[in-house]
Amino acid sequence: MTGFFLRPSGSDLLHGFEMAHSPDRRAQQRKAGAITHATRWLPAALALLVMAGCASRQLPAPPAATATTASTDDSRATPQVHRAWRFDEDGIGFDNQLPAARLSGVERLGDGLYRIDIAPETHPVNPSPWYGLRIRSDAPRALDLRFSYPHGYRHRYTPKLSRDGRDWREADAQAFEVDADGNARLRLQLDAGELRVFAQPPFLPGDFEAWSTRVAAQVGAQPHAFGHSVQGRPLQAFEFGADGDAPLLLVVGRQHPPENTGTQALMGFVETLAADTPQARAFRSKVRVLVAPLLNPDGVVEGHWRGNANGVDINRDWGPFAQPETRALRDLLAARGIGPGRVAFAIDFHSTFRDVFYTVAEDPSRAPGGVLHGWMAAMQARFDIEEKPSVARSPVFKNWAFCRLGAPAVTYEVGDTTPAGELHEVARHAAHSLMPLLADPPAVPAAPACPSFAGG
Known part of the structure; x- marks a missing residue:
């Protein structure tokens, strides 16, 4: 995996950095239109992520119910099950146990090849297919991910990657592709340790x-x-x-x-x-x-x-x-x-x-x-x-x-x-x-x- 890097944004208002994008990615964005989308993050977002200590946060339980907490009896949402998936044959693990994560299932399709399932909280829903997951690898290795959405939803957000939840980069143009049907594929060269893959850097x-x-x-x-x-x-x-x-x-x-x-x-x-x-x-x-x-x-x-x-x-x-x-x-x-x-x-x-x-x-x-x-x-x-x-x-x-x-x-x-x-x-x-x-x-x-x- 290529290194993580940031460059000054030139903004004096919010003091910090925007994510850098390769020229190839910019060209791909111009061609792909609404199929592939990427977001550059403003300075304060990254600065505040540092302040908030994203790297060490685990998913918090919802606050205890109070007199002002609403009943969920009429909820239309299917609660996400926060869990981990482990595949010893590849020395790989996945989980959705971070704030703002969204991962519904993982299936091994072959050596280093996985399908990740992303389901919305309800259906039908606006086509804003947010996703977020953490990958843990025992050793350096290649990984090929196929994104899967139910009900015909198409991929929307170009993956943002981080080792620590503070410094983010956009997936390289050579590593990420979306076909004409909205199906997305992400190829990664993992180091030992963890990698976060999110639709956008979480702002909590x-x-x-x-x-x-x-x-x-x-x-x-x-x-x-x-x-x-x-x-x-x-x-x-x-x-x-x-x-x-x-x-x-x-x-x-x-x-x-x-x-x-x-x-x-x-x-x-x-x-x-x-x-x-x-x-x-x-x-x-x-x-x-x-x-x-x-x-x-x-x-x-x-x-x-x-x-x-x-x-x-x-x-x-x-x-x-x-x-x-x-x-x-x-x-x-x-x-x-x-x-x-x-x-x-x-x-x-x-x-x-x-x-x-x-x-x-x-x-x-x-x-x-x-x-x-x-x-x-x-x-x-x-x-x-x-x-x-x-x-x-x-x-x-x-x-x-x-x-x-x-x-x-x-x-x-x-x-x-x-x-x-x-x-x-x-x-x-x-x-x-x-x-x-x-x-x-x-x-x-x-x-x-x-x-x-x-x-x-």
Whole structure:
């Protein structure tokens, strides 16, 4: 196996490294489009992984149930069995006993040839086939892995490899291939010891907490729990900026477990708002910011493709409010008296196959003179930003924020393979462009009727 290496990303905002990619891999990505996807990890992700001690972590048991822990009686999810597979004839072992791992079965097909089975938490599910496993080898040897998914799901994420859970590299173009049917094959030359193979370098609740604590401290704040997940993990937020009845910028993220590039963009966006710059200080004197960066901690830790511990896509629960994660944020806002007329803007960070901003077609702020119109104009003046408006029907966060809070709302989607430097440049510009619009905004209208909205 070739050595692990990192190179400076050039980002002064988050201080660290992005994963290096070979020219051959870049060419393969351009040709393969949606079939093969790779992610470059931003500096803070790797720095925080070091801080959190990923190399030594074993899969933690879910926190003990509390009064706020939700019942799983109606769960749609099939719990993953955490176990190890040992093959003495090859001196090889596999396991899924790490946080964020996802491995359902292993079958030996021949000398050094194995099929690894990856099943989602429920079916049908969005095609975001997350996987994660650890390989232990008694001695150096070659290994050939075939990825297998049920129900016709296709491989999506190019493998990321690490010996210690801190330093990651993308699988070499010569070692990894995906055929036209979405079947993936990974050839490895193992050293003695362990190797982690993940869809993306895991970014876990402890990493979110460390990042939130650091950023909040810069503006004299600290994270606080506003609720608990199905398995009892704390849902954390932090707030900064103006006090009292100031207009609110609401920032949420990681509703879907695999969506790491969306997290990277959220981090760059929020750090720009919290920076010690004249623009950011002036903004914070007029606007309050509430950040909930991780709404689905159970899904992240369990290695889910889409859902929470109940197997529910919580970004389809902003109206039913059947899940504790969505209820908790709704109730936090209600307890603070934050309703129609208070939320100046709402933004929800995600990842998908390409960069795209989903907006609400009925939103009057999309018209000239409106906040959303001004923001999109500023973004499109510098970047090739695709805006895709749709009628507010489904109970996703942006539709709920618009229909029930009256807020201009955006689902900010980042491509799986968008380079770290590029996604951070866009995220920083997004924050710089939005701050003056919200610091001196037009009047926030009352929540519209939204006759088509299916949420509550």
